[in-house]
Amino acid sequence: MSRSAHPAGPRHADVLPEGHYSAPPADLNVLDPKVWSRTVTRDAQGALTVGGIEVARLAEEFGTPAYFMDEADFRARCRSWREAFGTEADVFYAGKAFLSRAIVKWLYEEGLNLDVCSGGELATALSAGMPAERIAFHGNNKSEAEIERAVEAGVGRIVLDSFQEIVRVAHIAQRLGKVQPVLIRVTVGVEAHTHEFIATAHEDQKFGIALAGGQAAEAVRRALKLDGLELLGIHSHIGSQIFDMAGFEVSARRVVQLLAAIRDEHGVELPEIDLGGGLGIAYTSEDDPREPHEIAKALSEIVARECDSAGLRAPRISVEPGRAIVGPTAFTLYRVGTVKPLEGLRTYVSVDGGMSDNIRTALYDAEYSVALVSRTSTAEPMLSRVVGKHCESGDIVVKDAFLPADLAPGDLIAVPATGAYCRSMASNYNHALRPPVVAVHDGEARVIIRRETEEDLLALDVG
Ligand SMILES: *Cc1c(COP(=O)(O)O)cnc(C)c1O
Numbered sequence: 136m137s138r139s140a141h142p143a144g145p146r147h148a149d150v151l152p153e154g155h156y157s158a159p160p161a162d163l164n165v166l167d168p169k170v171w172s173r174t175v176t177r178d179a180q181g182a183l184t185v186g187g188i189e190v191a192r193l194a195e196e197f198g199t200p201a202y203f204m205d206e207a208d209f210r211a212r213c214r215s216w217r218e219a220f221g222t223e224a225d226v227f228y229a230g231k232a233f234l235s236r237a238i239v240k241w242l243y244e245e246g247l248n249l250d251v252c253s254g255g256e257l258a259t260a261l262s263a264g265m266p267a268e269r270i271a272f273h274g275n276n277k278s279e280a281e282i283e284r285a286v287e288a289g290v291g292r293i294v295l296d297s298f299q300e301i302v303r304v305a306h307i308a309q310r311l312g313k314v315q316p317v318l319i320r321v322t323v324g325v326e327a328h329t330h331e332f333i334a335t336a337h338e339d340q341k342f343g344i345a346l347a348g349g350q351a352a353e354a355v356r357r358a359l360k361l362d363g364l365e366l367l368g369i370h371s372h373i374g375s376q377i378f379d380m381a382g383f384e385v386s387a388r389r390v391v392q393l394l395a396a397i398r399d400e401h402g403v404e405l406p407e408i409d410l411g412g413g414l415g416i417a418y419t420s421e422d423d424p425r426e427p428h429e430i431a432k433a434l435s436e437i438v439a440r441e442c443d444s445a446g447l448r449a450p451r452i453s454v455e456p457g458r459a460i461v462g463p464t465a466f467t468l469y470r471v472g473t474v475k476p477l478e479g480l481r482t483y484v485s486v487d488g489g490m491s492d493n494i495r496t497a498l499y500d501a502e503y504s505v506a507l508v509s510r511t512s513t514a515e516p517m518l519s520r521v522v523g524k525h526c527e528s529g530d531i532v533v534k535d536a537f538l539p540a541d542l543a544p545g546d547l548i549a550v551p552a553t554g555a556y557c558r559s560m561a562s563n564y565n566h567a568l569r570p571p572v573v574a575v576h577d578g579e580a581r582v583i584i585r586r587e588t589e590e591d592l593l594a595l596d597v598g
Contacts, residue, residue, distance in 0.1 A: 159516035159537040160420075163507070169417040170504050170551045172205035172464050174575075181511030183549060185466075186575035190508050190547055193580060194468060197573050199547070200488030202558055204465040204583070206241070206576035209554075212427075212460045213245035219427035220454065224435070227271050229412050229457030230256045232555035237574060237583040238461070239263035248291070250455050254281040261288060271409075271455075273320075275341050282307050286315050294318045294370050294409075296343060301358050308363030315363060318370040318409055319344060321351040323389040327374035327382030329415065334385050342372070346389055355397055368450060369393055372411025376458070378424060380433045383410060387434070391441035394450065404448055410434060412455035416462040418552050419504050424459070458555035465554035465572070467492060468508070469532075471546045472524070481518045484538060486548065489523010490530045491567035493550070493557045503533045509547035512539035521548070525565050558584065566592055 166175060166183070175185050183190045185205055193203060216226045227248040230238075234251075239260050242249055249265050251257045252273040260270055267289040274281075275296045285293055286308050295301050295317050308315040322343040324335045337347050344354045351369075358366045371386050390408050398404050415424045425433075434452060442449045469486035476482045495501035505521050516537040523530040533550060542548075561569045568587040573580050 159518075163516055163537060163539050164511040166506060167417075167420045167504070169420060169422070170463070171466070172208035172551075173211065174205050174207055175466070175551075177511065183506070183508035186580070187578040188575055188580055190468060190549065193573065193575070194470065194509075194547055196580065197571055197582065198586065199468050199470040200486065200492055200570045201468050201586070202465050202492075202553060202570060202572045203468060203580075204461075204554060204572055204574050206464075206574045209238075209461065209464040210241055210245055212464065213242065213247050216427045216454075216456060216460065217246050219431035220452075221431075224431070224451065225453040227409075227453055227455045228460055229455045230260065231559060232457030233461045233465075233557075233559045233572075234259050235572065235583050236263035239265050243269075248453075250457075254278070254284060257281070257285060257288070257290075267291065271318075275343075279303065279307065283311070286311055286313055289313075292316045292318055292367060294320050295354070295358065296320050298344070298354060298357070301354060301361065301364070305358075305361035305363035313363070314365050316365045316367050317358065318368050318407065319351065319354050319358060319366070320370040320372070321346050321354075321390065321393065323371050323373070323386045325371075325373045325382050325386045325389075327377045327379070327413065329376055330379050332373070332377075332379065332382030332385070334382075343370075346393060351393055352396060352400070355393075355401075359401060359403070366405060368405040368407030368409065370409040370411065372455065373413060375413045376415040377413045378415045378422070380425075380430070380437075383434060384437050386410065387437045388441050391438065391445055391447065394442075395445040395447055398447065405450065407451045407453065408438065409453040409455065412457050412459070414456050414459040416458055416552060416555075418502050427456075427459075430454075462555035463552050465557075466549045466551045467532075467553045467557065467570070468547060468549050469521075471542060471544055471548060473544060474542055476517075481520050481535075482538075482542075484519050484521050484542060484548070485524060486521060486532065487524060488567075488570060489525045489532060490527065491523070491525060491562050491564045492570050493532050493553060494560050494562065495556055496531050496534060497527075497529045498560075500534075503536075503550050503552065505533045505536045505538065505548055505550050507539055507542060507546055508549045512541055514539040514541035516540070517542065521550070525567070527564075563587075563592065568592065 248269040268291040272285045320343040322338040473485040517540040519538040521533040571586040572584040
């Protein structure tokens with residue numbers, strides 16, 4: 136998806152698929168379990184509950200807008216990834232999707248590892264007690280201070296992203312008297328999104344070192360020569376919100392071919408490959424994501440087959456799901472402020488948040504679902520656009536959705552699947568106060584990131 140997609144959204148471009156907004160769902164009160172976390176349900180009065188707590192109570196105690204995270208769902212997703220990949224592979228949660236100290240603790244307890252890509256994420260991980268050897272450090276322009284901190288802490292791997300960085304990390308490690316385990320991130324010429332991928336020889340992007348033109352092979356040559364580095368293997372990440380495994384097939388094949396070339400040239404079989412993240416989730420009922428066990432099976436079969444034909448021992452695989460773990464675990468709760476019907480077009484529903492708590496719709500043309508959650512309704516479906524309170528006409532949270540026609544100011548509506556890339560990309564635009572993240576579990580709700588205050592805003596503004 137891109138900003139140059141059809142203005143009505145990627146799925147609306149040519150043909151409206153069946154079941155699209157031209158045909159509203161049969162019952163607006165039904166909560167599709169595909170897009171809601173697993174403890175979400177409606178109680179006897181029709182109000183949504185999560186972890187056994189009703190939304191009106193959550194709104195009263197924590198205010199709106201706010202993100203509510205279903206801890207049982209988060210932990211269950213961690214476990215299903217962990218179990219699907221077994222002991223032969225490693226699962227690194229991509230912290231950029233959403234990171235807090237509580238999350239780090241849950242990951243630790245559920246046996247997952249953690250990807251970070253900045254000093255701030257590293258500090259969060261270390262301060263919450265994630266053992267450094269279970270942390271991988273990513274990024275295309277890590278500062279010397281960040282590298283030093285990571286090496287000093289003893290992170291399990293640094294993912295090298297450029298020729299300069301190979302030398303930079305080696306020098307820092309040597310200066311600190313360490314040998315740093317590293318992967319080299321390569322661009323394999325596969326760009327995958329949703330239901331399609333493009334395989335090319337070259338990739339026009341800032342990350343990694345190209346396989347094409349022998350660049351990656353040269354990077355390996357240099358890394359193997361440097362005393363401060365222990366080269367563990369090759370890393371590749373091909374895109375985001377991917378449903379189709381075909382892109383991984385091409386990328387795994389190209390990475391394994393590189394491993395074979397390394398063996399032929401240097402006589403070493405590198406022990407690891409990391410196939411990155413990017414696995415898709417359901418934002419609307421139209422999305423059909425794969426289960427972790429299907430993904431694990433597909434990936435290990437692809438790698439085994441490719442290694443077999445190259446005569447290589449199968450390397451240890453790692454994967455880096457972010458969105459697929461945290462995305463479905465949270466919803467954003469908003470209070471409706473105004474309802475503005477535009478004759479013959481749609482109804483604009485303004486909520487008390489917007490692009491400051493969910494930039495994905497404006498940034499990527501992302502699609503979301505929405506539901507009235509403080510009550511049920513038998514009113515007619517009304518084609519709606521959920522918008523925020525920012526001074527920007529692109530401030531859209533949900534572009535097209537049906538809400539009941541009796542929707543009124545004061546009602547609570549919720550947008551599911553906002554656990555990934557919403558709070559982590561939240562901004563203070565218009566001096567909005569970033570919403571809290573509240574973990575809900577077994578009848579208890581606990582703030583894990585508190586709401587920003589005007590004091591927080593003014594504390595940064597030194598006058
Ligand atoms: C963003 C990113 C991920 C996670 O992507 P998701 O779409 O959240 O699964 C994993 N690995 C790398 C290197 C990334 O940049």
